[in-house]
Amino acid sequence: MNVTPQSAILPEAGPYSLVCVFNLVGNKDKVIRQCQGLLEVAEKLNQQHVSACIHLSFGFGKAFWQQFEKGCPNDFEEFAPLGSGDVTAPSTGGDLLLHVHSNRHDLNFHLLSSFMQPIASEVELIDETNGFRYLDARDLTGFIDGTENPKKQAARQEIAIIPDGPFAGGSFVMLQRFVHNLPAWHAVNVAQQEQIIGRTKPDSVELDEVPADSHVGRVDLKEEGKGLKIVRHSLPYGTVSGEHGLLFIAYCAQQRNFREMLDSMYGEKDGQTDKLLDFTKAVTGAYFFVPSTEMLTQLQ
Numbered sequence: 095m096n097v098t099p100q101s102a103i104l105p106e107a108g109p110y111s112l113v114c115v116f117n118l119v120g121n122k123d124k125v126i127r128q129c130q131g132l133l134e135v136a137e138k139l140n141q142q143h144v145s146a147c148i149h150l151s152f153g154f155g156k157a158f159w160q161q162f163e164k165g166c167p168n169d170f171e172e173f174a175p176l177g178s179g180d181v182t183a184p185s186t187g188g189d190l191l192l193h194v195h196s197n198r199h200d201l202n203f204h205l206l207s208s209f210m211q212p213i214a215s216e217v218e219l220i221d222e223t224n225g226f227r228y229l230d231a232r233d234l235t236g237f238i239d240g241t242e243n244p245k246k247q248a249a250r251q252e253i254a255i256i257p258d259g260p261f262a263g264g265s266f267v268m269l270q271r272f273v274h275n276l277p278a279w280h281a282v283n284v285a286q287q288e289q290i291i292g293r294t295k296p297d298s299v300e301l302d303e304v305p306a307d308s309h310v311g312r313v314d315l316k317e318e319g320k321g322l323k324i325v326r327h328s329l330p331y332g333t334v335s336g337e338h339g340l341l342f343i344a345y346c347a348q349q350r351n352f353r354e355m356l357d358s359m360y361g362e363k364d365g366q367t368d369k370l371l372d373f374t375k376a377v378t379g380a381y382f383f384v385p386s387t388e389m390l391t392q393l394q
């Protein structure tokens with residue numbers, strides 16, 4: 095395969111992430127040239143700061159992608175709002191996604207700042223979220239997040255990267271920013287929290303009987319005996335006094351895996367919702383297509 099996936103996808107999430115969603119309000123050509131130029135900026139920063147390990151990817155919302163005459167990947171849909179009553183997920187869209195992860199919070203800032211300066215009047219930055227690895231890779235609920243995430247490069251490649259066809263080397267991203275209600279969560283005892291997640295709290299061991307309405311019960315899906323998989327890069331974000339939660343971001347070679355998991359979490363399959371959603375609420379939701387590096391650098 096003579097194509098290279100964008101660099102954020104395959105390596106495990108670094109300790110600091112930056113996830114930005116933009117809408118295009120001005121000149122698309124300037125914006126795309128700035129995206130292409132940022133790959134070189136990142137490469138130079140990585141040479142100057144050898145332990146920084148800056149990885150990044152650009153994703154495109156469907157409406158924006160369709161302006162490039164590259165055709166549209168099969169099965170590329172907009173994020174549909176989900177759920178009902180108190181358990182809902184909005185669709186908030188976005189033309190462009192920038193996902194950066196590295197060992198350096200300051201360089202993530204620097205990268206975004208240098209990206210924005212020349213195109214400040216061409217785009218609107220609608221969500222900018224800094225993520226951080228918390229303790230031993232825990233979500234702010236205190237549970238380890240990522241235990242069942244595929245670790246080996248070959249498995250991550252197989253799950254996340256489109257293997258062949260015109261969009262080979264590309265990937266789909268699902269993004270949801272969740273705001274947690276930690277006072278409500280902390281009011282629940284640990285045994286009950288474990289029933290809600292489906293794993294133990296100290297060491298993330300799957301329960302002998304995983305409740306069907308637990309988070310793991312909702313998202314650990316099988317089709318014809320084979321697990322539906324995605325590659326997660328989520329990290330906690332926020333401030334103690336303000337909003338905080340999980341910036342959920344994941345990659346997959348097919349969008350369908352996300353839709354299956356979301357339908358299961360939000361009660362669209364059997365009316366049963368994910369109990370975790372009683373303690374956290376998505377405030378954004380969007381899908382993006384992440385072309386291969388070669389396709390990104392050829393866009394015009």
Ligand code: HEM
Binds near residue numbers: 240242270272
């Ligand atoms: C597993 C947390 C949202 C997909 C887990 C685990 C935790 C967790 C603690 C168990 C450990 C692990 O295997 O990583 C959260 C939190 C969320 C959230 C706090 C939001 C606030 C989502 C969403 C999806 C998702 C939106 C997909 C649509 C998965 C998958 C697994 C998982 C696929 C692995 C299941 C398995 O194979 O056992 N999550 N998650 N999660 N989560 Fe989430």
Ligand code: MG
Binds near residue numbers: 242
């Ligand atoms: Mg499993």
